[in-house]
Amino acid sequence: MEIVLASGSPRRKEILSNIGVDFSVMTSDAEEVTDEKEPDKIVMDLSRKKASFVAEKLNGDFLIIGADTVVFADGIVLGKPKDKSDAFNMLKALSGRWHQVYTGVTVISLKQNKMVTEYEKTDVRIKNLSDEMIFSYIEKGEYIDKAGSYAIQGYGSLIVDKINGDYFNVVGLPISKLYDIFLKEFNISLL
Template structure:
């Protein structure tokens, strides 16, 4: 069966490639907006809209995977920083405590639009940092296209002290949950 990733995220693409999975990428092109207030519902809603937008473009046997990730601290959703100042503010607010990373995932079968959506949450602790360290991290450039302004799989590994939960969720795609959904709901076995 054809597998399509409805995401332009290089991290999600890399995670699926690391599994040896044959898939293609088709970006949804949707505006990322949701009226949902709770982070778990917010990311599931966005993942659903991404996956469904791509599924509607296909007229053959295929499953489409959509995902969306946000960082939440003090009930505030942090998406991707717009500039250096916003990245600094985000990283400053995350340091020395836990925050939560939510990823919503939706899998849609294109021929009949059967879908399953779910989410994963992971707690992440960013260590206390000096301002110079925060700015040096920002200067790596990897913070700008990442929710919460850090990438755990890059230089961000230097600032993450510990996590509770699924590491791959923090990267942007809860692989174990995806494996279960594909197997249980769509009969696609990755192992």
């Protein structure tokens, strides 16, 4: 059985590598569009689409992992910023407040013809940020391709005040949840 990560995210690759998982990467080009409105349903739907896109291109004994992450604040889903101005507005809106990070995870076993999708939610509080702090953070370039315009594992660690929940979920792959799915649904231990 071969494990395939349906994501080009360096963060997701690093999380899997850090626990010694032998896997390959096949980036999903699935369109990231959904009719879902609730953050948990959005990330589950998009993770399914990403994993399914890759699954359609494979044949044999493969286990495919798809994931999608969004930030949810005040009833609004914040995805990846379009540009620096969009990143500034997102970080300004998150400043001094709690928000939630949702990641949907889908695992597909081609051999078993089985798909399992779940999600994880983590509460995150951003420090009170001055405009100058936000501009300085944006100039680091870390906001690019990050839901909510920050990366908790990099310079973003300097603007995050505290979290309640799974840190790795905020990075982009709730590895403990993935471990549970592998063990419970596919009888595979990552330990």
